[in-house]
Amino acid sequence: MDDNRRAPRRRVFKDGVIQAKGLGTACTVRNLSDDGALLNAETAEMPEHLTLVIVSEKLVRKCRVIWRHGNKMGVAFI
Numbered sequence: 001m002d003d004n005r006r007a008p009r010r011r012v013f014k015d016g017v018i019q020a021k022g023l024g025t026a027c028t029v030r031n032l033s034d035d036g037a038l039l040n041a042e043t044a045e046m047p048e049h050l051t052l053v054i055v056s057e058k059l060v061r062k063c064r065v066i067w068r069h070g071n072k073m074g075v076a077f078i
Helices: none
Strands: 010-020 024-034 035-041 050-053 061-067 070-078
Touching: 010 035, 024 050, 035 061
Parallel strands: none
Antiparallel strands: 010 024, 010 050, 024 035, 035 070, 050 061, 061 070
16 A cells, blocks of 8 residues: 655654534544644544644644544544
8 A cells, every 4th residue: 555645654642632513522643744643533423624632742733534444533634
């Protein structure tokens, strides 16, 4: 499988919060790049557009879900 990412990923294990529709859902950030992230969410039901908050990185980014499989999802920063 080809990896078409423009920015290199780095493996991480960080707590995050997915904000969508006025609610916050805990998640674990499994990898991170300048362009996006791999998330494990507490629930698989997420809208296509959301905001990811990673307090330890001082990161707040609007995202679009690119793919999902169960509770795991790949997001692109927009």
